Amino acid sequence: MSAVAVAVRPTSTAYVGTGTLLRAALRRDRRRLLIWVLSLGAVTVYSAVGLGAIYTTAAARQSRAAVMSTPAGIILGGPGYGTENYTLGAMIANELSLSVIVAMAIMSLLFVVRHTRAEEEGGSAELVLSGAVGRRAPLTAALLLMAMADLAVGVVVTLGLVGSGLTATDSLALATAWVLTGVAFGCVGGITAQLMTQTRAASGSALAVLGAAVVVRGVGDIVREHGSAFSWLSPVAWAQQVRAYVDLRWWPLGLSVLLIALLATVAFALNDRRDVGAGLVAPRRGPATAAASLAGPGGLLVRLQRGTVVGWAVALLLLGLTFGSLAKSVVGMVADIPALADAVGATGDLTDSFAAAASTYFGLCASAFAVASVLRLRGEEGAGRTELMLGTALDRRHYLGAGVAVTAVAGSLLLVVAGLADGLATAAVLGDAGRIGPQLLAALVFVPAVLVVAGIAAALVGLAPRFTPLAWLVVVWSLITGLFGPLLHLPRWALRLSPLGWVPKVPVEDVDVLALTGLLVVAVALVAAALAGFRRRDVPA
Amino acid sequence: MNAVEISGLTKRFGDVRALDGLDLTVAAGSVAGFLGPNGAGKSTTLRVLLGLLRADGGSVRLLGEDPWADAVALHRRLAYVPGEVTLWPNLTGGEAIDLLVRLRGPVDRRRRDDLLQRFELDPTKKARTYSKGNRQKVALVAALAADVELLVLDEPTSGLDPLMEEVFTECIAEAKAAGRSVLLSSHILAEVEKVCDTVTIIRNGRTVESGTLAQLRHLTRNTVTAVTRTDPAALAHLVGVHDLTVNGHRATFLVDNEHLEPVTRELAALGLQSLVCAPPSLEQLFLQHYGDELAALESVGSR
Numbered sequence: 035m036s037a038v039a040v041a042v043r044p045t046s047t048a049y050v051g052t053g054t055l056l057r058a059a060l061r062r063d064r065r066r067l068l069i070w071v072l073s074l075g076a077v078t079v080y081s082a083v084g085l086g087a088i089y090t091t092a093a094a095r096q097s098r099a100a101v102m103s104t105p106a107g108i109i110l111g112g113p114g115y116g117t118e119n120y121t122l123g124a125m126i127a128n129e130l131s132l133s134v135i136v137a138m139a140i141m142s143l144l145f146v147v148r149h150t151r152a153e154e155e156g157g158s159a160e161l162v163l164s165g166a167v168g169r170r171a172p173l174t175a176a177l178l179l180m181a182m183a184d185l186a187v188g189v190v191v192t193l194g195l196v197g198s199g200l201t202a203t204d205s206l207a208l209a210t211a212w213v214l215t216g217v218a219f220g221c222v223g224g225i226t227a228q229l230m231t232q233t234r235a236a237s238g239s240a241l242a243v244l245g246a247a248v249v250v251r252g253v254g255d256i257v258r259e260h261g262s263a264f265s266w267l268s269p270v271a272w273a274q275q276v277r278a279y280v281d282l283r284w285w286p287l288g289l290s291v292l293l294i295a296l297l298a299t300v301a302f303a304l305n306d307r308r309d310v311g312a313g314l315v316a317p318r319r320g321p322a323t324a325a326a327s328l329a330g331p332g333g334l335l336v337r338l339q340r341g342t343v344v345g346w347a348v349a350l351l352l353l354g355l356t357f358g359s360l361a362k363s364v365v366g367m368v369a370d371i372p373a374l375a376d377a378v379g380a381t382g383d384l385t386d387s388f389a390a391a392a393s394t395y396f397g398l399c400a401s402a403f404a405v406a407s408v409l410r411l412r413g414e415e416g417a418g419r420t421e422l423m424l425g426t427a428l429d430r431r432h433y434l435g436a437g438v439a440v441t442a443v444a445g446s447l448l449l450v451v452a453g454l455a456d457g458l459a460t461a462a463v464l465g466d467a468g469r470i471g472p473q474l475l476a477a478l479v480f481v482p483a484v485l486v487v488a489g490i491a492a493a494l495v496g497l498a499p500r501f502t503p504l505a506w507l508v509v510v511w512s513l514i515t516g517l518f519g520p521l522l523h524l525p526r527w528a529l530r531l532s533p534l535g536w537v538p539k540v541p542v543e544d545v546d547v548l549a550l551t552g553l554l555v556v557a558v559a560l561v562a563a564a565l566a567g568f569r570r571r572d573v574p575a
Numbered sequence: 576m577n578a579v580e581i582s583g584l585t586k587r588f589g590d591v592r593a594l595d596g597l598d599l600t601v602a603a604g605s606v607a608g609f610l611g612p613n614g615a616g617k618s619t620t621l622r623v624l625l626g627l628l629r630a631d632g633g634s635v636r637l638l639g640e641d642p643w644a645d646a647v648a649l650h651r652r653l654a655y656v657p658g659e660v661t662l663w664p665n666l667t668g669g670e671a672i673d674l675l676v677r678l679r680g681p682v683d684r685r686r687r688d689d690l691l692q693r694f695e696l697d698p699t700k701k702a703r704t705y706s707k708g709n710r711q712k713v714a715l716v717a718a719l720a721a722d723v724e725l726l727v728l729d730e731p732t733s734g735l736d737p738l739m740e741e742v743f744t745e746c747i748a749e750a751k752a753a754g755r756s757v758l759l760s761s762h763i764l765a766e767v768e769k770v771c772d773t774v775t776i777i778r779n780g781r782t783v784e785s786g787t788l789a790q791l792r793h794l795t796r797n798t799v800t801a802v803t804r805t806d807p808a809a810l811a812h813l814v815g816v817h818d819l820t821v822n823g824h825r826a827t828f829l830v831d832n833e834h835l836e837p838v839t840r841e842l843a844a845l846g847l848q849s850l851v852c853a854p855p856s857l858e859q860l861f862l863q864h865y866g867d868e869l870a871a872l873e874s875v876g877s878r
Contacts, residue, residue, distance in 0.1 A: 232703065320666075322698040324673030328666075334674060338663060418661040422714070425625055425655035425727075426678035429647045572628045 051167035055175035059149055060182075067183055070141050075190025078134050083198050085129070086122045095120040097366065102128060106359040109252040113261040113271070116280035123200050123279025127208055131274050135215045136248065138187060142180045142220030143240040149176035151227035151236040154311050163310055173224060173305050177298065180220035188213035204278040207287075211273035214290035218269050219244055221297035228304035231313035269293055331428060331436040339407060343444045346403050350396060350452040357392035358459020358473070364388050383542070385469075389460065389476050390539040394516045396452035397480035397534050400445045401487040401512055405505045407441040408491035412502045415574050424573055431565045438492050438561055445484045453477025472541040479540050482553035486533035487512075489560030496567030499575045508532065576639055578603045578725050578756035579624065583633035586619055586780075593619045595780040596633070601725075601758050601773070606751050608771035609760040610861065616780040617760040618658050621729050624758075625655055638724060651679060654718035658729035658760070660710040662702035668713045669698025675717035687720040693742050708734035719746050726750060728759040732766055744770055764858045776861065784860070791860055796829040798853045799838070804846030813838055824848075 060067070089095045099120035102111045112131050116124025150173055153159040159172060188209040195205035223240040230236040247268040254265025265271040272286040308314055327333050365384040411434065414420050424430060457473030460466075491505035498504075512532040519529050529535035536553055538546040579601035586594040594616045601607040611617050622628040624637055626646035635642055637649055662671045669691075676682045691698055694712045702710065711734045718726060726747075732740050747770045750757055761767050767774060768788065775785035784791060796817065801807065807826035811819045815834025820827050830838050842850065 317701060317704055319699040320670065320701055322667065322669040324666075324670040324677070328670055328674050329677050331678075334663070338665070418657060418659055419663065421622070421627060421657050422660070422662075422675065423678065424627060424646075425650065425657065426675055427647050427651040427680070428678050570629070574627075 048168040048170040049174055050171060051162075051165070052171040052174045052178070055162070055167070055171055056178055059175055059179050063145070063148075063179070067186075071183060071186045071190065074134070074137055074141065074187045075194065078130060078187075078191050079194030079198070081130055082122075082126050082195060082200075085125055086198065089122070089125065092120075095122075095125065098125065100366070101360070101363045104359065104363050105256050106356045107363075108255050110356065112274045113255045113259075113265065115260060115274075115277045121279060123204060126195070126200075127204075127274070127276075127278040127280070131208070131212065132248070132251075132270065134191075134212050135270055135273055136244065138184055138212055138216030139219035139244050140241070141187075142184055142216045143223030143226075143244070144237055145180045145183060146176045146220045146223035147227050147233060147237045147240065149179060150224065151230065152233040155231070155233050160310060170302060170305060173227075173301060177220065177224055177301075180223075181217050184213045184216040184220070187216070201279065204282050207276050207282055207284060208278035211276045211278070211287055211290070214287055214294065215269055215273045218290055218293050218297060219247075221294055221301060224301035225297060225304065228301060228308060229314045231311075231315075231317050235315075235317075331423065331433045332440060334423075335410075335436055335440045338410070339440060339444065342407075343403075343447070346399070346444075346448055347451050350399055350448050351455045353395065353399070354392075354452040354455025354457075355459045357388075357395070358456040358461075359463055361385055361388055361460045362463045385460075385464070386472075386541045389456070389469075389473050390542045392456055393453065393473075393476040393480060393540070394534070396449055396456075396477045397483060397537065398509070398513055398516055399452070400448045400480060400484045401534065402509050403448060404441050404445045404484050404488040405491045405509055407444065408437060408488050408495060409502055409505060411437045412495050412499065415499070418574070420573055430569050430573070434492065434496060434565055434568045435561075437495075438488060438564070441488045442485055445488065446478075446481050449477045449480055449484070450474070475545070476540040479537050479545060479550060480534065482550045482557060483533040483537045485557035486553050486560065489557040489564065490533075492564035493560045493567070494564075496564035496571070499571065576603050577601060577636075578605075578638055579607070579758055580636040581620070581624070581633065584620065584623065584630055584635060585632040586616075586623060586628060587631050593780055594623070596782075597777060597780060598782045598785070599775050599777075600785070601756055603756050604751070604754050605772040606747060606757040606759070606770055608767035608774040609758060609777070610762065610764070610767060610774060611760075611777040612762060615777050617777065618729055619780075620777075621655075621727055621758075621760060624727060625650075652723055653725040653727055654679065654721045654723045655727045656711075656714040656718045656729060656731050658733070660707075660714040662705070662710055662713060664701065664703035666702055667699055668696060668702060668705060668709065671702060671713050672698065672717045672720070675714075676720055679721050679723070683720060683722065687716065690716045690719055690746075693746075694739060706734070708736065708739065711735060712739070715743065715746075719750070724755060726755060726757045726759075728757065730760055730762070732761070732763065740766065764856070764861060768856070792832075792854050796831055796855060797835065798827070798855070799830050800825070800827045800851045800853075801842050802826075802848045802850075803842065804848060807842075807845055809845070810838070810841060813841055 089098055099114075099117040101107050102120075103114055103117055108114060110132065112128040114128060116128065150159075153162070153172065162172065163169070191212065192205050192209040195209065196202050219240065222243050223237065226236045226240040226243075230239060247270050251261075251265050251268040251270040251274070254262045254268065254271065257264060261271055261275065266275075269290060272289045275283075275286045277283055304314060328337055365388065411420070414423075420433070423433060453474040453476060454470070456477065457470035460469045460473055487505075487508055490508055491502070494502045494505050512534045515524060515529045515532050516534055519535075533553060533556075536549045538544065538549060577600050579599060581597060581599040584594050584597040584599075585592070597616065597620060599607075599609065599620065609617055609620070619628065623630050623635060624642055626642040626644075626649070629643055638652055640649055642649055662668070666674070672687060672691075673682060676687065694716055696709060696712045696716060700709075702713070705713070711731070715728075715731060718728070732743055735743060744766075747757055747759075757770075759767075759771070771788070773785065773787050774791060776783050802825050804824070806821075807824065808821050810816050810826055810828065813834070814837070815831040816838060817829040817831075
């Protein structure tokens, strides 16, 4: 199959059917669109209002500005315009832009890939294009749908910002910048959808471009205050360089518009040159025989989980480094704002409190990973692959046991990575190598609790396969109690409904051997029950 | 010894009775066909046989043992191909085959590569790019490459093209020659007729007919087409003749096996010029049991 066909000059019929396709897509995705637009708009507006409610005084805002001027603050925030006089507007533009842009970009590229490559991979594009539909119609409809979604978010955001008392012009400029950046990354999705034959590869490579743009902006901004020439290579920077609420300028948005035009042109050119269903990058082949490691269920699960675990490890590494590098400035900020100390449940030594709070995040991440990892077995069962495995000379307990073991090892590894990264960064910031050990320990004490979470998920798989999604409730409850417990003043028993609630807050508290042993015993009991249940039940069930 | 012995098997899912007193026997070294329309309980039976599902009642012996209690030991002695083969999208076909074979025992590389070649399967492609037929081939190669006593195959040729079906038929013949027992479910009658020694027909979770093809045919009628010198209308009065149609001197009718002799004598008396006597096809056997479900059967055939 030749992927590159002779280029066809687009004719007047190339767009026939775009309207019909767009209406169909709007109808099909109405719920998805509504959820994306409302949640994105609401979270943005809520964050803006929330920032205003927490940072009521100029002094509080200035100490926040100091945090945002650290490398970690710049990476997670923006180029730092207006930090000299950190108004609420400057704060929103500087701190919310990045996360809103990333969210809008993800929404945009997913929508475009969903209505282009996913349709082709699923085969329905063939059916559509066999009708009286122009060759460019599906891509056009997908891009229009994406632009409409971004625009809708923009409208909600503008209204919210103006409604909370910010200047109309600057609010409009900021929202426009966000919308244009979202659309640009939607167009990136339009291009990768032409290049890749698989939906996952198309959205994955578009996400990689987004990630690169975020990193380039961050590094560029660290190099020089308010951004270096390197920052300007990233479309994300252009939105932030509008300097909304500080010293507004519109012209960087011209760059965004030019980029959108360029990307869309490239996407259409590629679309005109290739076969339906084919990509420009052929799918890779693989080995004809299995490596020696791909032998038992453990080998298979390691292979299946490899990419996911690496992804989680990188995320936790970055999270650990970020927390660690913030150690010094946060302590300063907490000292300035007593309300914050309450929010993080800080008592005694602030550095220790912050370390304990950070490791709660690591424990939550590892728990979420553990549930996803164990429930993957249920996914395998639903797909019919468990049947294929158990049809061989494989003991069921060995199969489920391997799933739990891989989860336990990978989950512990994630905690080690996060704890070490946190410890190293904290030690570097404070110039005290003695912080590495306690920080690592603070993360490691979460291992037994994470094993209990994995055990709960496994027990559901073994004993109540229809109710496996309930395992996520454990994570959600842990999240609520872990993050908001101190702030909400929840009673002790409520905190201890979560396995993570039993974990001692090292290094503030001592290692509670009894609690940790108890958690381990519970984990072992849960896994034993899971194995016994799985041995007795129908597969598939 | 029988490779498979099931009697009175029942299995319920909630309040649905999937299997309701099913009997099935596979003699060692024979190829047994397991026939029934969709939803009759074929896959459920095979899953019980594999120890994947637990029987609610009846007795099940597999290679002389209990498939639920001794699953792992038994699985070393058999190979299974499920009806709907799904593979790990990121693994290549070759990797999936090796994994499945290794889970059963050591890999016989020569046999594996030979099968890959015969089934014309490219083992370097990722499973997500495989068509249904190619996924089926992966499971078949993994099953046939194993040195086992019994092959349990759930609709093994669905998705295969006619050439590959031919290869599959050869492989089954070779397995039989090597002394293996085979149990295959199907709703493709021609396939069962071609490869199977015995047939079990089930309906609504219950066995309605079983035996060798010859035995089953004995139960039914031959189709006779005869051309005679004189008017054959008189045949209508003979016992055992059914559905007679006469077109000039050509008569077509069904005849019960036990009444074949007087009918042939009468035909000779009428001045027989040509005679075609066809045994009932499996399809006719099948229709006899599912005649009232013709519509349903047609939808099966067109799948």
